[in-house]
Amino acid sequence: MNANRMAWFDSARFGMFIHWGLYALLGRGEWVMNREMIPLPEYEKLAGEFTAKHFDPRKWADTAAKAGMKYIVLTTKHHEGFCLWNSQICKFNATHSAARRDLVAEYVEAVRAAGLKVGLYYSLGDWHNPDWALGWKGDLAARERFMQYTHALVRELVTQYGEIDILWYDLPQCYSPGEWRAVDLNAMVRRFQPQIIINNRAMTTEDFATSEGHVAAASAGRIWEACMTLNNHWGYCPFDHDYKSPRAVLMNLLNAAHNAGNLLLNVGPNAEGRIPVESERILAAVGRWLGKYGESVYGSERHPMRWNMWGPTTRKGSAIYLHLETYCGDTLVVACLDNQIKKATFLTNGKVLNVKKEGERHLITGLPKKEPEELVNVVKLELDSPPRQDFSHAIGTADFFPDFPK
Numbered sequence: 001m002n003a004n005r006m007a008w009f010d011s012a013r014f015g016m017f018i019h020w021g022l023y024a025l026l027g028r029g030e031w032v033m034n035r036e037m038i039p040l041p042e043y044e045k046l047a048g049e050f051t052a053k054h055f056d057p058r059k060w061a062d063t064a065a066k067a068g069m070k071y072i073v074l075t076t077k078h079h080e081g082f083c084l085w086n087s088q089i090c091k092f093n094a095t096h097s098a099a100r101r102d103l104v105a106e107y108v109e110a111v112r113a114a115g116l117k118v119g120l121y122y123s124l125g126d127w128h129n130p131d132w133a134l135g136w137k138g139d140l141a142a143r144e145r146f147m148q149y150t151h152a153l154v155r156e157l158v159t160q161y162g163e164i165d166i167l168w169y170d171l172p173q174c175y176s177p178g179e180w181r182a183v184d185l186n187a188m189v190r191r192f193q194p195q196i197i198i199n200n201r202a203m204t205t206e207d208f209a210t211s212e213g214h215v216a217a218a219s220a221g222r223i224w225e226a227c228m229t230l231n232n233h234w235g236y237c238p239f240d241h242d243y244k245s246p247r248a249v250l251m252n253l254l255n256a257a258h259n260a261g262n263l264l265l266n267v268g269p270n271a272e273g274r275i276p277v278e279s280e281r282i283l284a285a286v287g288r289w290l291g292k293y294g295e296s297v298y299g300s301e302r303h304p305m306r307w308n309m310w311g312p313t314t315r316k317g318s319a320i321y322l323h324l325e326t327y328c329g330d331t332l333v334v335a336c337l338d339n340q341i342k343k344a345t346f347l348t349n350g351k352v353l354n355v356k357k358e359g360e361r362h363l364i365t366g367l368p369k370k371e372p373e374e375l376v377n378v379v380k381l382e383l384d385s386p387p388r389q390d391f392s393h394a395i396g397t398a399d400f401f402p403d404f405p406k
Contacts, residue, residue, distance in 0.1 A: 005195050006207060008117065009166075010223050011299035012070035013257050014290070015119070017227055017266035018060065019234040021078045022046040024271040030235030033080050033127055040128065044092065047082065052099040055273030057110035063267075063275060065114050067283035068290030070298075072111050073119030073168045073264060076104050076157060078235075081128025085160070089152045092128055108161040117165040120157055124150060124180065124202065125171030136174040143179065151185055158192045167193075169201040177203040199225075210264075215252050217259040226256050229266035230279050236268040243278050246285035247375045251312070253286070253297065254323045254376065258312035260302040289375045293347055296321035296378055305387060308334070311376075320387050321347075322379040327371035332364040332379060336391050340384040347378040 023030045025046050033043050064072050077083045083093035085104035094103045104120070111118045126132040126146075135143030158164055167189060172180060182202040189196060197207040208223045215226040230249070231240045244252075249265065256263045267279045290297060300314035300321075310332065311325025322332070332353075334341075344353040344364050353366040364379065371377065 002207075006197060006223055009071075009197055009208065009262070010260070012117070013262050013297050013300065014067070014069045014253055015071040015073060015117075015225075015262060015264045016060075016064040016067070016069045017121075017229070017234075017264045018072060018074045019078065019229075019236075019266055019268045020075060020273070021080055021084070021235065022050055022082050022271075023078070023080060024236040024269065025049055027236055027238050027270075029233040029237050029240075030075075030078055030080075030268075032235075043080070044128075047092065047097040050094070050097040050099055050271060052094070052097075052101065052103060053272045055099070055101075055103060055106070055269075057103075057107040058114070060107075060269075060275065061110045061114035061116055063280055063283060064116060067287040068294060068297075069116070069265075069283075071117035071119055071165065073121050073166055074104070074107050075121040075123070077123055077126075077153070078121075079123045079125045079127055079171055081126040083153070085157065087153060087156055089149065089156060090129075104157070105161060108164070112162075118161075118163070119166030119168055120164055121168040121170060122154060122157060123170045125174065126150075132174070143175075147179070147181060151181070151188065154185060155188060155192075158189050158196070164193050164196055167196055167198045169199055172201055172203045215255045215261070215263070217261055223261075224259075225262040225264050226252070227264040227266065228252065229268070230282060234266050234268060236270045236276070238270070238276075241278070243282060246282050246289070249282060249286050250289060250375050251325060254312040254314070254325075257297045257300045257314050260300060285375070293321075293376075293378050296323065296347070296380070305334070305337070305389065315387060318383045318386050320381045320383065322381065324371075324377045324379065327377065330365060330367045330369045332367060334362040334364065334381070335360055336389045337362055337383075338388040338390045341381050342384055343382040345380045345382075347380055348372050348374055353379070 019030050023032050026032050076085060081092055083090050086095040086102040087093045094101060108118050129146060131142040131146035135146045180202055182204045186198055200206050200209050208225055211226045213228050217224055231243045233240050253263045267275050269275050296314050300316060305313035305320055311323045314321045341355045341362055344355050346353055346367055353364050356363045
């Protein structure tokens with residue numbers, strides 16, 4: 001892992017995932033071909049209906065930027081095998097569909113123009129190519145053909161669109177790293193894209209780890225990202241109205257930032273290319289919050305405050321930000337902090353709060369008795385040095401958590 005190459009990603013904290021493909025026409029999620037056992041000839045006909053009539057990646061990029069996101073990752077080819085670019089290797093692609101356009105080219109140009117980082121998702125699995133299944137069933141010739149096919153498609157993606165910031169693999173499970181020749185594959189990618197960062201889903205460690213559907217930090221020192229979707233489907237599903245609230249999205253983001261990780265949050269545009277209105281509404285609300293309190297999220301560092309009653313905490317140098325998931329009235333207690341608090345500020349209204357030290361506790365007073373109407377309220381503590389906590393005197397800690405870190 002190259003620290004300079006990873007610097008932007010390690011501070012970005014928030015990105016947009018976009019699942020878009022032929023499955024959007026059916027509106028039952030991205031696994032519909034597999035789950036409903038749709039015959040390949042029937043599924044291929046969807047390409048003739050895929051007009052992408054209202055596809056405007058500038059609007060996607062604008063939505064992401066207003067949400068406070070710093071990068072976007074698009075499914076250039078999902079498991080269905082349909083390529084959104086003008087591939088010379090795979091004719092099951094956007095330029096041979098009713099869209100008659102290289103959709104990846106337009107996407108890359110729009111995201112780059114918006115000042116966001118460009119990510120390309122590529123599914124290693126492929127339901128459209130029969131060699132994928134034949135290979136893992138033991139047909140060695142089919143396996144070799146499929147590996148050559150995979151390497152050629154990835155080569156197209158990293159050589160046709162200028163600088164690409166992220167390559168995001170998925171669905172490697174049916175083959176081993178050796179069978180994928182993943183080390184050689186990624187070495188080829190880096191010959192053309194020396195600054196690209198790559199996830200660990202080609203079954204190699206690479207630059208960053210990804211948890212899916214939940215926020216979970218990787219092992220100590222590992223740069224990581226959690227990916228999840230706004231409702232219960234990654235691909236477009238107009239029947240699924242079980243959306244996360246803006247506050248729920250924000251808490252996932254803050255819990256990721258608490259451990260110096262990113263949140264890659266998915267939207268599923270419809271077949272015409274429009275992001276659902278409800279998704280846009282939620283993202284706009286999160287973006288407004290980040291416009292006020294983004295300093296507590298972007299560039300946050302490891303080793304946040306632990307063992308508290310309020311919620312996720314982030315750190316930047318000698319400042320810590322307390323995100324009040326649980327609002328505790330006009331007094332906030334910070335225990336086991338082995339620092340001097342130079343200044344405490346309620347960022348919601350800019351008020352400087354009172355600080356008093358009593359034994360192992362800092363009492364912070366002067367907050368509103370009633371929680372202000374905000375998604376999450378934030379208290380900023382400016383310390384005399386980077387935060388340190390001493391749990392040796394905490395009641396019960398030694399009994400239940402003997403290895404709890406300072």
